[in-house]
Amino acid sequence: MLQSMTGYGKSEVNTECLKISIEIKTLNSKSLDLFVRISPRYRNKELELRKIIGDQLLRGKVDFSIAIENLSADNNSRINLNTVQGYIANLEELNIEGSKLDFLKMAVRMPEVFTNQEVEISDAEWKLVIDCLTSTLQKVNEFRQEEGGSLEKVLQEYAHNILNLLTEIEKYETERIDGIRSKLQKQLLDLQVQFDEQRFHQELIYYIEKLDINEEKVRLKQHCKYFFEVMDTDFQAGKKLGFISQEMGREINTIGSKANHPEIQKLVVLMKDELEKIKEQINNVL
Structure with a gap:
């Protein structure tokens, strides 16, 4: 039975504080062309994810994304206060009209204002991610087989x-x-x-x-x-x-x-x- 290079799959899993969504779209290509959009939380796992996807999909233009929704009040994003204060000071030196609040609104849109603290991923959480990826790949391959x-x-x-x-x-x-x-x-x-x-x-x-x-x-x-x-x-x-x-x-x-x-x-x-x-x-x- 032939397989098409066109495929689609999406899966979701939940931990105590996270909702993890994985989506994969594939189109035709002469070789494996893998484009990855990944949350910073799993950035150090990117090579492992790429290998799993490549072993399963073999060929085609692959668009892979993994998104995270924080379900708890805790957040590992932090504001870099020194950077924000520096942006505000620079804006004030320009002698443009505006209040402190106006300058703050502009400053928080600047680069490197928010930083993400490194979070250690538990084995249980990573297993859920792999299970979610496996489920998504299975859906993609089923789609490919049907096509x-x-x-x-x-x-x-x-x-x-x-x-x-x-x-x-x-x-x-x-x-x-x-x-x-x-x-x-x-x-x-x-x-x-x-x-x-x-x-x-x-x-x-x-x-x-x-x-x-x-x-x-x-x-x-x-x-x-x-x-x-x-x-x-x-x-x-x-x-x-x-x-x-x-x-x-x-x-x-x-x-x-x-x-x-x-x-x-x-x-x-x-x-x-x-x-x-x-x-x-x-x-x-x-």
Whole structure:
């Protein structure tokens, strides 16, 4: 079963004095691109959190945030009094109109006014954070699996369309060869020159062999078969499916260059359209 790189999950846990919320959003990306918004309380745990997320999500653009709501009267934020007084003194030196209260309101908006005291995180609290993260990651992966199921159905449909169009090409192959033979004969007759009939047929066979597309058809069918196998067996299949689709494109292009028939050319264009749809969807496969 495929997995999409698009996912979402959110979980909350409570301690005696804190409400902890973790939210994760994921989008497609060629590699793991992890953006973290984390409370200063857990800043020293950031590397550990990154490793857990990376091990679970593997690839994609990941937006991770952990927020804390203080449920008690205690707060580890403190006002840096010396900094505030310094800002007020500087404002007074500017000789601008305003009361002490006005200057205080401006000063508390300045940088480094509030400081956070280091708080030792208990093992019990950290376990709750990890449990919350695990729950969120599980929700993200469930979302990804659901989206991946939808992607798989769409990709199967597009690949089957290519195989159906390939079958349609077979209807025109005899007509194509006959057309080439008639065209060459007409051109020789128009030239009004003598030619060896046996030599003409030898050259015709050589020319038709150059335009033969049976090998391309066989390889394209094999690529499509492998495409289905990878979707069924590999949940992290995005890059591999991308490589297979490139090989499919090479065979379709070669068939088009050898087609020499208007109806086959139309079918090749339709096959290319289906292949472009495949490539677009693969960009979101894990």
